Amino acid sequence: MMVMEHIPAPPSPLSSSVNICRLQQHLSAGEHQQDLFQDQPLMFVSPLSQPPCCSLVELIQLCGGNVCRSIRQAGLCIGQYKGKKPEGTKCLSEQWILDCVTHLVLLPYDNYILE
Secondary structure: OOOOOOOOOOOOHHHHHHHHHHHHHHHHOOOOOOOOOOOOOOEEEOOOOOOOHHHHHHHHHHOOOOEEOOHHHOOEEEOOOOOOOOOOOEEEOHHHHHHHHHHOOOOOOHHHEOO
């Protein structure tokens, strides 16, 4: 009889970023909360986003950001969005969130703007 061994998939950048934020929150014991996205505009995460919307929302919130359910309220849209966007709302690649968290710094929007 052949025994199949389960080989776990390598961690995705999102799972690593979420785990980093969770660990930092746990280690800080409330003294210093992660506030990377605290001063960013209200964010809307596209339901079409990859990584999945719910994972990105959790990551943004773990890092002090505020997320809304309607693009009409948002200053930033994360991920591709096919509908009408309010004037002035910037659409950024999901990679912007992941890179900011990985480097623990807010990166300029320039390299992440979606048309």
